[in-house]
Amino acid sequence: MAGLSSFFRTILVRGPWLGLLLCCTLLLAVPALAQDDDPTPKQQLAQIDSTLKDVERKRVDAEATETLGTLSETASQAKRDAEALEKTLQPQLDQLNEQLTQLGDAPKDTTEPPELAAQRRTLTRQRDALVASIAQARSSAVRAQQLSADIDKQRNAQRTEELGRKVASPLSPTLWRQVADQLPNDIARVTPLAQQGRAALTTAIATHGWGTLLLGLAAALVMMFPLRLWLRALGRRFAASERAPDGRLRRSGLAMWLLLVGTLLPGYAVVVLVAALDAIGAIPPRLQSVAEGVQAATFAAAFISALSACLLVPKRPSWRLLNLDDTAALKLRKYAWGAAALAWLSTVLVALDRATRTSDVTTVALDGVIALTYLGLIMAMLVTLARLHRRQTAEAEAKLEAQADGLGAQLPVRRSSWLVLARVAGNIAVVAAIIATLLGYVNFAKFVNQQLIGGSIVVLAATLLFKFVDDFSTWLLNADSKVGQTILLSTGLSVSKLEQAGVLLSAMLRTLVVLIALLALAAPFGNIGTIVERIASLANGIVINKDLTLQPGRIVTGVLVLLVGMGLTQLLQRWLTDTYLPKTELDLGARNSISTIAGYVGIILVGLWALTAMGLNLKNLALLVSALSVGIGFGLQAIIQNFVSGLILLTERPVKIGDWVKLGDQEGDIKRINVRSTEIQVSDKSTLIVPNSELITKTIRNMTMGNNQGRIQIQFAVPASTDVASLRQALLDAYGAHNTVLQQPAPSVYIDSIAGGQITINSFAYVASPRQVYGTRSDLYFSLLQILAGRNIPLSTPTDIHITRDPQQ
Structure with missing residues (x-):
């Protein structure tokens, strides 16, 4: 039985993976295991000092480069332990300093209560002990770093000596x-x-x-x-x-x-x-x-x-x-x-x-x-x-x-x-x-x-x-995998964005593989722990100024916050567009304005949240904004102008989605109002992209802003002998027979003028939308020509008068 227990104990030492499985089994079988109390800072400092002394003693007798490498790793680990202890004790010291600041200094002229004086003395002793421990931890870290560097130098010198040592040739x-x-x-x-x-x-x-x-x-x-x-x-x-x-x-x-x-x-x-x-x-x-x-x-x-x-x-x-x-x-x-x-x-x-x-x-x-x-x-x-x-x-x-010879497709070649x-x-x-x-x-x-x-x-x-x-x-992260399908259904991402995420994940993992391979290649030439420590030191961040430090961990956190916030913003926009706003009495343009403004507000809040997660406080944000304002004033003025114009379009709504507008010689339906520009679909189904500032600063004709109805005007001239009463009735009947002509307002026919042996007829009709004017007017023209032809009524034209001179005069 003793042999078996020793057997399993040895497996734990020599087989880390088997030991991990065995430990998991024991943790499941035994719900509570006795744990030793955590060592005090003094005990940890004593252990670090003992480790460094042991390394110094073994360094003298070390002959193999492998032994020196192990000692260097031990010294580096002692340095990391000392730095970790310092980081652990520093918040405690800050808390004690804050408590002493709240208590204030002991009064000189009056006697303070004994309880307060005893509390100040206790906090002062604790603070002094922490200060001493932190100082000793810093000293131990510096000592361990110097010891590790000296061992590395000794190891490199010994390796150089071994590689340059000349012995008898194996062929001798x-x-x-x-x-x-x-x-x-x-x-x-x-x-x-x-x-x-x-x-x-x-x-x-x-x-x-x-x-x-x-x-x-x-x-x-x-x-x-x-x-x-x-x-x-x-x-x-x-x-x-x-x-x-x-x-x-x-x-x-x-x-x-x-x-x-x-x-x-x-x-x-x-x-x-x-x-x-x-x-x-x-x-x-x-x-x-x-x-x-x-x-x-x-x-x-x-x-x-x-x-x-x-x-x-x-x-x-x-x-x-x-x-x-x-x-x-x-x-x-x-x-x-x-x-x-x-x-x-x-x-x-x-x-x-x-x-x-x-x-x-x-x-x-x-x-x-x-x-x-x-x-x-x-x-x-x-x-x-x-x-x-x-x-x-x-x-x-x-x-x-x-x-x-034309047979290249039959001979594929694989070359390396x-x-x-x-x-x-x-x-x-x-x-x-x-x-x-x-x-x-x-x-x-x-x-x-x-x-x-x-x-x-x-x-x-x-x-x-x-x-x-x-x-x-x-x-x-592929649309065909179960994980990809779950992500697509739960987030609403497009297939292209999902595949882009897969490519980015692959790039990050391959970068990690490259770092591991470089560490493995560099391991025989030095202390790999030192190399890892130098790479890990980048986690402390890049100091921009005394108040701003960019740390990789915080940057990653900020990016994650940005991604999560953008996802929540999209979910909010989708809920407004698909669920809430359709239940209101707002039209399509108002709904789009509310959804778009909510998206802009969400993006701004998420951006501020992400910057805060990166460690930028309000003061640093103000400095950043002031620095960007110079660039905005010179290079981004037009973009900011269009952005503000887009906000005005969404709030004031002089034009909205679904309106038929005429801008210069172009006219069409507004399909989308973006951050910088507005998309207008013209009659040939192409898209006209107009900067938002153009819709604010220039004259634009909105055909559907006040009234969505369209008016049709037909004007022509007939001879003075025409029975205009019957012609008027025939026109009204033709208007009423067309299915797109509205009954209210009712069609109307007027005599515009009588001059030169001609009667000018002017008629009006209304349709539900300006977009129906062109087609309906064409149909009514066909009907008018049929009516005039059936009644033998010619269309009159202005009389041309030609003056000629007699050549005999």
Whole structure:
């Protein structure tokens, strides 16, 4: 039972993901757990001081750059703890100062009540203690920062010294003679370590039995083979089914699933096995570093193998994410297996070399063999890429020839632009590593090879994440997905805006991937904690002046407030337009004015709210407005004039939506009044965009403002002998027979004048809208001509008088 409890406790330490699951299970099973009291500020300061002293002590004896990196991370963490403590104590100090300010100073001439004096003394002591703690926290933060910087300098100097250290070349016979001479001593050092491991295992089994070990071994085997293979097959079946998302997310999502399964399950299988051995005490202290190296090596090798499997996919070309043919994919897959095995073997051998403390000659030989093996592997990959590039070039030339013969569409060619960069970088690195190895700079050659392979792995992993986040974002915010349909139905956004949001989300996630990739590439060259700390320092904001600081967090908050406020404003406008205003007796123009003004007011309030959320107070807003007023006076005058004119149009309503207006030689219906301009649809169905200031400052004829009715006027002349009474009645009957002519006001026929043997008739009729005048008047003209023709009444025209001179006079 003690072995099992120790087994689970070890899993918590060595397996963070399994530990997280186990902790969640325990939290669900046990509703209340005993918690230690939070440490006091003095205890926290003492802990920080103890940590810094421990780092200073270990720094003196540190030899490996990895140890210095760990110490630098510890010092950086102590700095962050001190700064966090200072931020925690500062509000308390401000509160005590405010309370003391309210109490005021002790009176000099009179005696104050004892309770008040005691309260002032208590608050003063508390304030002095907080001031001292804050000062000590600041001092500890500065001390930790200086210590971390010194360790980084020492680490860089030590790394430079190691990379520049010259030893015997791995091709030198002298080196191998020295290795042969030291080999018996090194074997003698390895043998006791193996005996310690065997003895510890025998003792542990005798004490705790086989139960814990067999349980850990069974769990490791299940995770390594049946569970891993089943999860891989499950992912492939789901990706090929109809339940999987449509589009490119099928491929990239499956690749991410295979990467996670292929990395975590083998790694945690070894973690579980090592935890089982450690739980029963089967790992002696000298082999602890070897066990940790095996775990790290397994995770690294599993990641390399899984990444190559999900990117290359040699047996399923349609699921391949890289632009490679089957031949190159198959060979690169084999080399990836070799890289994974080499990474695992080299990591374990280095851990064993450090645990056994072998001779320097053996260490140099081991580093040289590892460097040469890396070189051989890289050269094989470069040869494969070179052959792939030649095949793609040949295919491109064949395509050009086929296009000349009219067969280009039958020969699609896939070419990779990244092959050239990969080959150039790889060739340069290989040449540099070969020269360094031959000259005896084995550490430099090993470092170059490891960084080349490690950088390639980081780039490939970032490429996979790039594709996945892009596919996921565009699928998530797409009109065809369930999430996208829910957003469209609940918010009323257009499909284009939803897709734009997907593109923006993809850009933000890909930017995050780039930052992570850069941190991973920069990790071997320095303290990654320092790099992260410098990037995180941007969260403190950009200081504009002493009263204005733009912080990224507040900017994001302001943008979110703006988006939420704009959404609420649109919902309010939609409720006014569709629900409330139709229930009123207002016409369409009045409803549009109310809805538009409500939108403007909402936008202004949301803008002020967003600026306030960004940290701009009223004073800063006044400064901002005063600064913008200069630009408004010079460059934005016309825009502001049109904006104000639009507000006047919406409030005074000289014209409104639905009115028929005539502006110069143009006339049409007002369709929309915007912030800057008004849209007028003319008779040919085109849209005339008029600045709002034109409708305010210039003369405009509103055909439907006071009265929506239209008047038709028909005027003609007939001979004096015409029976005008019957003609009048015939015209009135024609007007009454037309379905668009109104009965009230009634049509009317008048004699306008009698002169020159002609009678001028002038008649009027009314229709419901000015828009009906043109068509109705045309119909009435046809009716008038038929009436005149039926009654043989000619239309009279003015008499032309021509004066000529007799040529004989």
